[in-house]
Amino acid sequence: MLSTGDLRVHLLAARLAGPVATSREESLRSYRLFAARDPRLLLGLDPERSWDARELLALMAERCGVSADPGHTVGPDEIDPERTVAGLEAFAGRLRRAAERRVPVFIGTGHPHRLLGFYAGLADALSAAGCPVLTPAKGHCVDITTRFGLRTYNLDYVRGVALVRERSVSGAGCETGAHTHSPLPIRTALAVGAEAGEPLPGLVIGDHGWVCGAGQLGIEAIGLADTDDPALFVGEAEGRVSVAVPLDDAVRSDYYRPLTRYVLNRACLSR
Template sequence: MLTAAALRAHLLAARLAGVVATPREASLRRYRLFAAGDPRVLIGIDPERSWGQRELIELMADRCGVSADPWQTSGQDVIDPERTLAALDAFAERLAAAARRRAPVLLGTGHPHRLLGFYGGLADALSAAGCTVLTPAQGRCVDITTRFGLRTHLLDYLRGVAFVRRPGVARPGGEPGAHTHSPLPVRLALAAAAEAGGPLPELVIGDHGWVCGAGQLGFEAIGLADTDDPAPFVGEAEGAVAVVVPLDDGARSRYYRPLTRYVLDRACLSP
């Protein structure tokens, strides 16, 4: 079993926590955009109240461990590994509860080239425990606004994990898919599941728009988020999102393998 101390050491060595690659400037910019109501940063969350930039800094300091000093405007963000571990434990509790009741689950990621393996391990374990891993709307088109304009993507699944990809585009020798923060893919998946007469997921696991979009619609949602993504943490603070794990979400995919092992050990879902 991977101990908390061993995982803490890995988080720091891989820079998933501690001093991370996310620049303070990038985080502050996204906090400003969130405070202004920019949908590119809200990513599916409809806040119950107004959040100013200073309040967001305080929230992210509390949930992630970033600097609470609004005058610190440069350098690298810092994530407290103890907060990451505590959130992973809460994440594991939700997995265990879903496995005990054999709940249908939906998994999706906006970072398939980084996080698909992490979620794929969870999907395999939940399926082995008797959970139905849902794959609604596979192959359907979803139009997502990007910095290059409106682009059509296809909703696809690999190892039970949803992601979007450009039609006919894949990464030879690597994990397929496009990076997106949009909540539209999860809305499409949930609508398709409802149209088909169910089942609907009792737990949604993901990041970015997947966790925010599902949580805003009232589904139990848990996931991962970086320090420059305030929306999931606002959703958690307001009760729309159940659990958010603070960590760097842009590291090499192999760095997340110990997190899969740790979470499954805690959830008693290890092979």
């Protein structure tokens, strides 16, 4: 069992919080693009109000613990580990409530190489608790605009976790997948599932467009977000994302295992 103190130590040692690999330059650029309503940064969210870059910086300082000083423009960005711990506590609370009600859940990631194991552990535990883990539209094509132009991806599931993979990648079900911020995969999954008469999720868990795309549709959504992903924190501030946990979302995959154990323990879902 991982104590809160041990978790805090791990967050700092693994650079999941504290000084993180995401640069200040990346974060500030993301805030400017979000303020300009660049769809690459909105992640499927349609903000209710206008957010300028300075307001976004203030929000991210409040929610993540980044420096609120606009004159701080270079170097690594920083996440307050206390805010990460608080976010994980709230995240666990939502999992516990979903398990108690046995609601259908949908789990998806845009970081399959890093976060698949974290989410798969949640899928296993929620399934064991009686929550249907939904896998609609498996194999369906999704056209996503990338910096290389329009690319077609296939929607797939690994251990109950949705991801997209390039059509040229063989071996459906294997643990390869593409990095994506797009909300189109979850929109496709939910639309196809609804057409087939499958239940809608009562909770969506994930990151990037999986969370913002679901939240924009009015589905309860919780997820993880880095300092250069302001959309989840705006969604949380505006009430369309229930929980946004601040942490570095691109460290080694095994560094997230203690977080899985901690969250499941706090959600009373440990086995």
